[in-house]
Amino acid sequence: MARRVVALAGGVGAARFLAGLVRVLPQEELAIVVNTGDDRDFFGLRVCPDLDIVTYTLAGVVNRETGWGFEGDTVRCLDALRRLRSDVWFRLGDRDLATHIQRSDRLRAGATLSEVTRELAAAFGLRVELLPMSDSPAPTMVVRRDGTRSDFEEYMVRDGAPEDVASLDLSAAREAKPAPGVLEALAEAEIVIVCPSNPLVSIGTILEVRGVRARLETRHDAVSVSPIIAGAPVKGPADRLLRAAGAEVSAAGVARLYRGFCRGMVIDKQDAALAPEIESLGLRVRIEETLMRTPEIAAALAKTVLELAGRAA
């Protein structure tokens, strides 16, 4: 059953936006296609950061300060694991670990990531349709200036997202088959929303998955929220990655990346001066508060996005 609205999503920014969206749209009308380029195994456990961030946020159990993990979670298991091995640099809380244990166990038993994601979403009480972009691993690789390659979490968390990015390698996403339902959702939805996420390693990976960009370009009606406010990302390394890709770190820079499939973009009030430039690229612009400090701000932003898409919420 196709959902009326489909959103492409990465991590924290997307999740906060989606929490606002489900305040103005019934969850049953929403499908979310989530980046899996950041996924990887830690100690034999499959961790899918963006899927979990979206799940925990929509379930209302996310750590509101960090935007990821559970509110009030402890890290007793990982503290103990640190005494047994030297490569414990990724923080996974005790409650959070249960998700990864369950996912890993189901995957080893032969379930697909789509199936496990659906089970976990249901267990957390979600009624949105939550779709990984692909059931195949599609790790985003960061090529460093010294020629070494890191997966995204190694670059981001282990190494602290330094400036030394030479390029991104999204070839795994390019070879990945879209998960069941992804292309159908994009074909049948009335509205496609590009959440405020990293344009390269969150949205960019989804776009690379076979058939996704073509499907979106055919529609050419997606609406997006700029993840860049006043020349800087709210969170994460989008500035470093955009610069490495030769793109401008601004809402207009993002609009240039999205213009092939987007017909509208909501930009922050601080970026009002960029509206003419973005409109000249062929996108309709709405100016709104986009720093989602509260769920109410996120809901207002979501309402504006839906209106920009030509629908009343």
Added chain:
Amino acid sequence: MARRVVALAGGVGAARFLAGLVRVLPQEELAIVVNTGDDRDFFGLRVCPDLDIVTYTLAGVVNRETGWGFEGDTVRCLDALRRLRSDVWFRLGDRDLATHIQRSDRLRAGATLSEVTRELAAAFGLRVELLPMSDSPAPTMVVRRDGTRSDFEEYMVRDGAPEDVASLDLSAAREAKPAPGVLEALAEAEIVIVCPSNPLVSIGTILEVRGVRARLETRHDAVSVSPIIAGAPVKGPADRLLRAAGAEVSAAGVARLYRGFCRGMVIDKQDAALAPEIESLGLRVRIEETLMRTPEIAAALAKTVLELAGRAA
């Protein structure tokens, strides 16, 4: 390098005894061959209850009340996992989980159980040589009166160790190859000690591993501590299992099971009256406090065992 003393061990009783033993014997002189018949996967994590009980106890981090798990451990992960699946009946604490995550990850990477056990023992600061009885899974199966089969943890923990035991199936142990070093340790040790553990599902499984019983029978000089006091086990279902096996639930019943390879047994003061019967089976007997309520009692017991083996501690 062979150790001077080798102990065959199961879970809590053995661990408490061993904690006493290492008060009167340098850890460097001790090798411990541990039952792995209770091992199994939970949610894709390999759990080795007896190895962990011995490790945690000797490391001084065990929960002293239960005899297993970490002192002061929390169960936040498993509480969370319980919301994601219905088969969470085995209690694994948050710190404890780190051990299982590490073991499972190393096993999946191709390490043997012996290798992982050695790594974990070292990480916990142990200087004893800790040997699983086998590197191959050798699950003890409990055949119930209704004909169904349960592994030991299902019988013991999930079902609460009911009386409905028809028989034990130790065929997996019988087909298991001893772990590297086990037969050598048993051949070269000056002293072999059978710890106070379940004679059937802890010691019995070790004896079934290829070559172990024959090696012990050739020596015929092991010394043991009766796990039965006044007709009842201190802990666990030994009474039910002994009855199902047609054996007497007493120190004398255990002596009959061990007489083929034991030349001595320490029994509890409460069982002093059984000494003549056990001596008539060809075992020398020492009478001692065997309920190890304190480490001091365990150390005194260990001293008596070493003396019975003909060595001063």
